[in-house]
Amino acid sequence: MRIDEILAYNERFVEQTHLPTIGHAPRRHMAVVTCMDCRLVQMFEQALGLERGDVLEPVSYTRHYLRERAGWRGK
Secondary structure: OOHHHHHHHHHHHHHHOOOOOOOOOOOOOOEOOOOOOHHHHHOHHHHHOOOOOOOEOOOOOHHHHHHHHHOOOOO
16 A cells, blocks of 8 residues: 555545544543553454443553552552
8 A cells, every 4th residue: 555545545534534532531430451462452442342432541651540540659
């Protein structure tokens, strides 16, 4: 796939897709801890009956966020 095809696809996506507004805090006040397998991005919400923004996503800041919130000081 060439870069011009990727950019054209992205332009159509932005024009045709309604992206929900997602706040900083999770709506369900919970976190899901998973491995960092990139294949989970498309399936973990659907598999657990969640929607984007319901829980903390498995991203790099989650460990630091949870450590601060829980008072965890281990390594």
